[in-house]
Every structure is written in structure tokens, then in C-alpha cells.
Amino acid sequence: MGHADRAEPLKDYCLGLLMPVERKSVEPLAAVTAPSRVSAKHQSLLHFVGQAPWSDEALMGRVRDWVLPRIERRGAIRAWIVDDTGFPKKGKHSVGVARQYCGQLGKQDCSATIGERPRSHVDCRAAQDNCQVAVSLSVANDTASLPIAYRLYLPQAWADDPERRKKANVPGDVVFQTKPQIALEQIKAAKARGVAPGVILADAGYGADGGFRAGLSALDQTYAVGVQPTLSVWRPGEGPLPPKPWSGRGRPPSRIVRNSDHKPISAKALAKELPAEAWRTVAWREGSNTELSSRFAAVRLRPASRDYNRPEAHAEEWLLIERPKDEVEPTKYWLSTLSADTPIDHLVDMAKLRWHIERDYQELKQELGLGHYEGRGWRGFHHHASLCIAAYGLLISVRETIPPSASPQTQGRQASGLPGGYQPRGSADPARTPCPQLNPNSATTPHRRPSQSASTMSMLHPDHAQYPSISHFMTQ
Structure with a gap:
């Protein structure tokens, strides 16, 4: 943080963010972390988040x-x-x-x-x-x-x-x-x-930008990004025509071409052409009440976005399309550079992550x-966000240990096995009855101070005939 005197406001600010305060601007955070000196704490936190150059x-x-x-x-x-x-x-x-x-x-x-x-x-x-x-x-x-x-x-x-x-x-x-x-x-x-x-x-706010996708490819980053239904694509197995033959005059043509008889179509139009067997129901995770699933189709093709300005066609990618069972037409589209042998359930799982x-x-x-x-x-906007993310980082680090937010991987795990006859130190002998007087085999409890013997409890004799005064014995 640059200076040691920023450690206290850092701790107080993050503590305030984690506390159940309705409004988490600077003044309520000061009130909840230093109720006896709100004004001084308010000034400290205000400077820390709004002006301090960390x-x-x-x-x-x-x-x-x-x-x-x-x-x-x-x-x-x-x-x-x-x-x-x-x-x-x-x-x-x-x-x-x-x-x-x-x-x-x-x-x-x-x-x-x-x-x-x-x-x-x-x-x-x-x-x-x-x-x-x-x-x-x-x-x-x-x-x-x-x-x-x-x-x-x-x-x-x-x-x-x-x-x-x-x-x-x-x-x-x-x-x-x-x-x-x-x-x-x-x-x-x-x-x-x-x-x-x-x-x-x-x-699709990012995936629809061809420059963004090209930038990811230049960084050698695999992606699965949303795109618009208006995205221009070539049908599977098709692509643009090669540059026109050189006439011998001027500069040789270098750009790929298309014409009225050979042109791309929109992703939405391609989705409508797909046969019924191209669609599969795929589940990707458990929702709050039920398993989340929908109908998907995935095809390998070449995007056609402005390829007429390029010397060669775009590389093949996956076009993933979602059409829920109760929808008339597809609702979502993705382009992905995952490998050609990627199964559709993995494509869906990644896109939905x-x-x-x-x-x-x-x-x-x-x-x-x-x-x-x-x-x-500018500085305060980013400082506040960074501190919120720091507090969030603490929360997600301990989330697995705080029920009911434990991850599905930790739920349902079997407890580690214990050896037969194991008895925790200081616990009662499970073989003994609650009342020692009723247990002829009861062992004495060690490390107990001697005390006066309790008066003997009247017991029911097995031969009722010898004791006619006892008509019944009831416990509750």
C-alpha cells in the first residue's frame, strides 16, 4: 500500500465492506468500524479511498x-x-x-x-x-x-x-x-x-467485434465468444473463391472473392437449414431446482466477416447454436476456436461457464x-472497486468451509473411517447404561472426586406375588 499508516484504513474499509451494512459508502463504513469516533474515521477512510496514491x-x-x-x-x-x-x-x-x-x-x-x-x-x-x-x-x-x-x-x-x-x-x-x-x-x-x-x-458485445477475435488469435488465446445471429458465415465445407487470375497488367490480385452465385449466409439462416438430427439436448450444470439443459447444434465452418479484404480465408471454427425446446428459432450463437475434435457437450459446458x-x-x-x-x-472509483474485490477474494477463499455454500465437490463426501471400538477421550462408555445403579457391570469413572452415595432407588422385584402392595410400575 506504499505507507504503513494505510494498513489500518485498509483493514477497516474491508471490514466494513464485509459487515451487514445497508449502504457501503464511506460514511456508513466509518460508523460501523469506529462508532465512538465516526468523524475522524470518516476523514481517514475518505482520504484513503479517494486520494491516497496507492x-x-x-x-x-x-x-x-x-x-x-x-x-x-x-x-x-x-x-x-x-x-x-x-x-x-x-x-x-x-x-x-x-x-x-x-x-x-x-x-x-x-x-x-x-x-x-x-x-x-x-x-x-x-x-x-x-x-x-x-x-x-x-x-x-x-x-x-x-x-x-x-x-x-x-x-x-x-x-x-x-x-x-x-x-x-x-x-x-x-x-x-x-x-x-x-x-x-x-x-x-x-x-x-x-x-x-x-x-x-x-x-456478443465483445465476440461480435472481429478485431477483438483477431486480437485473441494474435495472442494465441483460444476462445468461445457470443456472436450475433447476423454474423456472416460460409456453409460447412465452403469458403471464398481464390483471387482472380492475373491479367499480366498492374499488380497481381491478392484478395479472395465472392460473387452472387457464391456468397456467405447469416448464422441465423444457416441454423434454419440444419436438419433435425443436428440438434442434441445437452445439460451443462445443476440449477437451483433442476438440471439446466437445452437443445444445441455445433458445426465447423469459416466465418466470412470482411474476408473480401483478406488474402486468405478465415480459419475454421466452431459455430455453436442454442435453440431451447420451447422456442421457434435459435436464441444464442457462439464462435469457438476449440479444437476440431471437441465434443458438443464440452463446447456447451465451456460456453455456459x-x-x-x-x-x-x-x-x-x-x-x-x-x-x-x-x-x-477516477482514483476513488478504482480504489473502491479494488477493495471490494479484495474483500470478495477473502469470501470465496473461505466459501468452501461455510455451509451451505460448500461446493458440490465437498458435499456428499463420506466421512473418514474410524477404527472399530474408537472412543473419543473423555466421552462416556457407550456400553454403560445411563444410570450406574441399573448396570451390574458398571465400571467406576476415573478422576472423579469421592461423593456421598445416592440413596438406593426402589426396584421392582421380579416376583410380584410377594409384594401385593405394588400394583403397577410406571416410568415416563
């Missing part, structure tokens, strides 16, 4: 190095998940606030954009409002996930406005980048730090107050 990357790096080995005890890292999340704001002065797409508004879920465009082909105008949006990268296995990179998306209107940048203390090296460009930078940084590798997962990020954001917002920061500056 490094978010260094803190998140420490959290990553501490938490990931604990996550990996329950299985190797399988995926790196790219996503973004929005925070509605009423004013216009908080850093990065702009009228943009925000999934938290409870309307159309269009929180991710490509530049300023919505992630989907559907009309998302109802979900536009003032909000901040941050891009994150998380690593995940089958049981847990952890955000390892987090950065505010700065709209171009903010990036090009020197006065607003100065008021919000936006660093000079921060320039306008689209969300896919921010995500690629985060992936490059994680790769350089040697983070355990995984398949890149993202929704992205659900971890939805849970992460839900818990970070609802339990740890990720969206409760009330400051307006």
Missing part, C-alpha cells in the same frame, strides 16, 4: 496471488471471462458518466457496447440512461471465479474534454478505447504476469457494495 494493480495482484492457489485446490483454471457492468447515476459529474447502455436499469440487458453501439441486434434504447460502465477480466474454474482486472470505460466525450478530465483527475495516459480494446489490454497484461491460462469467454461472472457481479454489488461509492474521481 496502486490498484498492486493490490489486485496481491489478492490474485493469494486467492488463486486456493481456488485451484478445487480444480485448474478453465476460463478467463470478459464482461462489463454498469452503475446508474443521477448526476453528470462522476467520472465516465454518460448516457449509455446499462444492464442494471432493469430493462433490456444491453450493458455492453462496441464503442457506443449496443451489444445486440434488438432495440436497446429503453436501457439508456446516465451510468458508469467498467470492464473486467475474471479467471474461473468449475467452482469459483475472481476478477483480476477492472477498469472504467471512459466515453469519447469524456476522453476529449480536458476540463472534465482535470476535475475527475483522469490520468494523462488514459485515452478513449472501446470496451473490446480495454479487454484485450487486460488479457495481454494477465498473460504477461503468467496467470494460469484459460479459454476466453465473452458475450460464463455464468460465473453474473454471480460475481451480483455478490459484489448486493453483498459488498461495489456500486455504493459516492465520490466523483
Whole structure:
């Protein structure tokens, strides 16, 4: 953290985030961690989170190095998940606030954009409002996930406005980048730090960007990303035509071609052409009430996105299509560079692993107050997020030991066997009856102070005839 005097506010801030406080902005955190000196603690925490020049990357790096080995005890890292999340704001002065797409508004879920465009082909105008949006990268296995990179998306209107940048203390090296460009930078940084590798997962807000997919391929990163139904693809076994023959004049043609008789189709049109036997019901995980399953088809083909500007065709990839049983047409599409021999159930399992990020954001917002920061500056926005992620890292590290959040792998395990006749030290002899007077073989209890003998309890004699006064004997 840079200075030893930041250790106390660090501990108090994270402790406050973990406590059951309804609002987790600075003042309530001060009240719950130092009720006898709220004003002084408020100033301390306010300076610590809003102004102190400690490094978010260094803190998140420490959290990553501490938490990931604990996550990996329950299985190797399988995926790196790219996503973004929005925070509605009423004013216009908080850093990065702009009228943009925000999934938290409870309307159309269009929180991710490509530049300023919505992630989907559907009309998302109802979900536009003032909000901040941050891009994150998380690593995940089958049981847990952890955000390892987090950065505010700065709209171009903010990036090009020197006065607003100065008021919000936006660093000079921060320039306008689209969300896919921010995500690629985060992936490059994680790769350089040697983070355990995984398949890149993202929704169509990122997968629909050809530059993002090309950037992943350039980094030699395997991916399974959502795409639009309008994605241009070649039918299986087809591809673009080779460059036209050279006429002998000018520069030889180098670009592949297509024509009216040989052209690609949309992913949606291809899905409609698939025969009934191409669809399979695949389950991918247990839900809260039942097993989650749907109908899927997977085909190997070549994407056709702007390949007319290329000297050669795109490499073959998987197109995974989901069409639930009660839907008239497909609802989701993915492109994946997983190997050609990957079975469809593994494709589905990998694509659906992205659900971890939805849970992460839900818990970070609802339990740890990720969206409760009330400051307006760049540094405070990122400091608060880094501290929330640090607290979240602690929670997921101990989750396996706190019922009922234990992972499915720990539930149902048989207890370790004990030798026959084992008796814990200090426990009663199970062979003895509760009342020693009724047990003719009762052994004396060691290490007991001598005491007066209790009066003998009247016992029922086996020969009732000798004792006519005793008509019955009842216990309860």
C-alpha cells in the first residue's frame, strides 16, 4: 500500500465492506468500524479511498496471488471471462458518466457496447440512461471465479474534454478505447504476469467485434465468444473463391472473392437449414431446482466477416447454436476456436461457464457494495472497486468451509473411517447404561472426586406375588 499508516484504513474499509451494512459508502463504513469516533474515521477512510496514491494493480495482484492457489485446490483454471457492468447515476459529474447502455436499469440487458453501439441486434434504447460502465477480466474454474482486472470505460466525450478530465483527475495516459480494446489490454497484461491460462469467454458485445477475435488469435488465446445471429458465415465445407487470375497488367490480385452465385449466409439462416438430427439436448450444470439443459447444434465452418479484404480465408471454427425446446428459432450463437475434435457437450459446458461472472457481479454489488461509492474521481472509483474485490477474494477463499455454500465437490463426501471400538477421550462408555445403579457391570469413572452415595432407588422385584402392595410400575 506504499505507507504503513494505510494498513489500518485498509483493514477497516474491508471490514466494513464485509459487515451487514445497508449502504457501503464511506460514511456508513466509518460508523460501523469506529462508532465512538465516526468523524475522524470518516476523514481517514475518505482520504484513503479517494486520494491516497496507492496502486490498484498492486493490490489486485496481491489478492490474485493469494486467492488463486486456493481456488485451484478445487480444480485448474478453465476460463478467463470478459464482461462489463454498469452503475446508474443521477448526476453528470462522476467520472465516465454518460448516457449509455446499462444492464442494471432493469430493462433490456444491453450493458455492453462496441464503442457506443449496443451489444445486440434488438432495440436497446429503453436501457439508456446516465451510468458508469467498467470492464473486467475474471479467471474461473468449475467452482469459483475472481476478477483480476477492472477498469472504467471512459466515453469519447469524456476522453476529449480536458476540463472534465482535470476535475475527475483522469490520468494523462488514459485515452478513449472501446470496451473490446480495454479487454484485450487486460488479457495481454494477465498473460504477461503468467496467470494460469484459460479459454476466453465473452458475450456478443465483445465476440461480435472481429478485431477483438483477431486480437485473441494474435495472442494465441483460444476462445468461445457470443456472436450475433447476423454474423456472416460460409456453409460447412465452403469458403471464398481464390483471387482472380492475373491479367499480366498492374499488380497481381491478392484478395479472395465472392460473387452472387457464391456468397456467405447469416448464422441465423444457416441454423434454419440444419436438419433435425443436428440438434442434441445437452445439460451443462445443476440449477437451483433442476438440471439446466437445452437443445444445441455445433458445426465447423469459416466465418466470412470482411474476408473480401483478406488474402486468405478465415480459419475454421466452431459455430455453436442454442435453440431451447420451447422456442421457434435459435436464441444464442457462439464462435469457438476449440479444437476440431471437441465434443458438443464440452463446447456447451465451456460456453455456459460464463455464468460465473453474473454471480460475481451480483455478490459484489448486493453483498459488498461495489456500486455504493459516492465520490466523483477516477482514483476513488478504482480504489473502491479494488477493495471490494479484495474483500470478495477473502469470501470465496473461505466459501468452501461455510455451509451451505460448500461446493458440490465437498458435499456428499463420506466421512473418514474410524477404527472399530474408537472412543473419543473423555466421552462416556457407550456400553454403560445411563444410570450406574441399573448396570451390574458398571465400571467406576476415573478422576472423579469421592461423593456421598445416592440413596438406593426402589426396584421392582421380579416376583410380584410377594409384594401385593405394588400394583403397577410406571416410568415416563
